[in-house]
Amino acid sequence: MLSILSNRTYRHLFLAQLVALVGTGLLTIALGLLAFDLAGADAGQVLGTALAIKMVAYIAIAPIVGAFANRLPRKTFLVAMDLMRAGVALFLPFVTEVLQIYVLIFVLQSASAAFTPTFQASIPDILPDEEEYTGALSLSRLAYDMESLTSPLIAAALLTVITFNGLFAGTAIGFAASAALVVTSGLAIARSVKPAVGNVWSRTKRGMVMYLKTPRLVGLLAVTLSAAAAGAMVIVNTVVIVREELALSQTTYAITLGVFGLGSMLVALSISSLLRKISDRTALLAASLLLTALLGLLAASSFAAGIHWPVILVGWFLLGAAYSLCLTPAGRLLKRSSHSDNRTAIFAAQFALSHACWLLAYPLAGWLGASFGMPEAFAGLGILSLCGLIIALRIWPASDSERLAHSHPDLPQDHPHLREGHRAGDPVHPYVIDDLHTHWPKPT
Numbered sequence: 001m002l003s004i005l006s007n008r009t010y011r012h013l014f015l016a017q018l019v020a021l022v023g024t025g026l027l028t029i030a031l032g033l034l035a036f037d038l039a040g041a042d043a044g045q046v047l048g049t050a051l052a053i054k055m056v057a058y059i060a061i062a063p064i065v066g067a068f069a070n071r072l073p074r075k076t077f078l079v080a081m082d083l084m085r086a087g088v089a090l091f092l093p094f095v096t097e098v099l100q101i102y103v104l105i106f107v108l109q110s111a112s113a114a115f116t117p118t119f120q121a122s123i124p125d126i127l128p129d130e131e132e133y134t135g136a137l138s139l140s141r142l143a144y145d146m147e148s149l150t151s152p153l154i155a156a157a158l159l160t161v162i163t164f165n166g167l168f169a170g171t172a173i174g175f176a177a178s179a180a181l182v183v184t185s186g187l188a189i190a191r192s193v194k195p196a197v198g199n200v201w202s203r204t205k206r207g208m209v210m211y212l213k214t215p216r217l218v219g220l221l222a223v224t225l226s227a228a229a230a231g232a233m234v235i236v237n238t239v240v241i242v243r244e245e246l247a248l249s250q251t252t253y254a255i256t257l258g259v260f261g262l263g264s265m266l267v268a269l270s271i272s273s274l275l276r277k278i279s280d281r282t283a284l285l286a287a288s289l290l291l292t293a294l295l296g297l298l299a300a301s302s303f304a305a306g307i308h309w310p311v312i313l314v315g316w317f318l319l320g321a322a323y324s325l326c327l328t329p330a331g332r333l334l335k336r337s338s339h340s341d342n343r344t345a346i347f348a349a350q351f352a353l354s355h356a357c358w359l360l361a362y363p364l365a366g367w368l369g370a371s372f373g374m375p376e377a378f379a380g381l382g383i384l385s386l387c388g389l390i391i392a393l394r395i396w397p398a399s400d401s402e403r404l405a406h407s408h409p410d411l412p413q414d415h416p417h418l419r420e421g422h423r424a425g426d427p428v429h430p431y432v433i434d435d436l437h438t439h440w441p442k443p444t
Contacts (some may be wrong), residue, residue, distance in 0.1 A: 004135050009187055013182065020177075023175055025169055027175070029253070034101065035047045035101070040170075045086045045370045061110045067418050077118060079179045090168070124331075137329070137332060217337055219395050221354060224388070228360070230291045231324070232358065232361035233378065236366045260316040264320035285396075289321075291326065292389055298311070305398075
């Protein structure tokens with residue numbers, strides 16, 4: 001897995017991702033403490049709303065970027081988005097009203113919605129080999145987990161000598177360092193040579209249509225709903241559980257979030273070997289089942305015996321492990337379901353649609369926790385996770401083959417696709433929704 005770091009371009013981009021994520025982790029902790037400082041016991045609702053605004057930005061911006069990203073100077077675009085995020089982070093320490101949080105989060109996350117799918121879609125082009133790309137996905141998941149683990153530890157150490165507002169400076173430094181690493185990465189600046197087809201709306205929705213016509217990707221989206229349910233419970237309600245219900249310190253809050261990251265990291269370190277033994281579908285469905293069961297057990301424990309920090313630590317660790325298993329294989333499915341010329345649009349569609357799941361889960365976690373209590377929040381999000389599992393089981397076929405038999409009665413016999421893709425009359429080849437393959441073949 002580490003051998004792919006010998007690729008200079010990928011190494012610089014991975015390090016850029018890593019430092020930006022550490023900065024993002026500091027932002028998450030500082031934002032939770034800022035919400036508590038401004039709203040007290042209602043911090044869960046404030047944080048849930050702020051994160052819902054983040055999701056709105058992701059859903060609105062990512063598909064538009066997906067329609068144009070292949071026609072933009074990629075390196076310049078990524079650097080500009082990093083610098084925009086750094087600039088917004090510098091304003092957050094001066095916030096005095098909840099509304100100001102909402103406005104700045106929308107601007108910052110709009111830049112993230114433009115940056116992330118463009119960044120993710122660049123990696124398969126840099127590492128076209130399937131095994132190398134799987135290693136890159138594992139490293140990417142590991143980077144997210146290191147953020148979940150190290151950012152709380154860094155924050156815990158910093159909070160002993162500075163106020164939480166100082167953490168926003170760390171966020172800005174992370175984004176600025178990411179921009180510098182992208183500049184020195186050697187990433188190609190070239191734009192796509194393909195001409196733009198259709199108007200703005202048709203190009204924006206194209207990635208969404210291709211995504212939603214691919215059964216394995218709809219199954220992936222359903223599993224993402226389970227991940228969002230568990231992740232929202234952790235991100236939104238940890239600050240309320242630790243600071244309000246258990247009356248523990250800011251440092252304890254950071255450590256509790258770090259335990260979630262530790263569980264996720266341990267799975268990320270072993271997932272490459274795991275995916276050699278089981279299919280992506282099996283791994284994702286198992287992860288969805290585990291998340292649903294864990295949320296149910298935490299709900300039952302909370303109803304029966306109340307909230308206890310040791311139980312939360314164990315629960316957060318196990319949720320982190322299942323969460324990592326839920327998310328890491330996603331890139332493999334996206335690569336398998338796209339061509340290089342429409343990959344950015346597919347990644348952007350996944351980015352937007354997956355965050356629609358978070359848009360549902362974030363406010364639900366905050367509202368249930370604030371209105372009813374943590375046991376009810378666990379139960380409600382467990383039901384949401386169960387819905388994702390059931391949908392995935394029904395939509396994602398067990399026999400999910402890349403190569404599918406199909407025909408093209410609408411194409412002339414001398415069409416290049418029939419000559420090259422259907423040689424000797426063979427109707428079977430790797431099948432991806434595109435301009436020539438507009439519908440998924442029915443099972444034979």
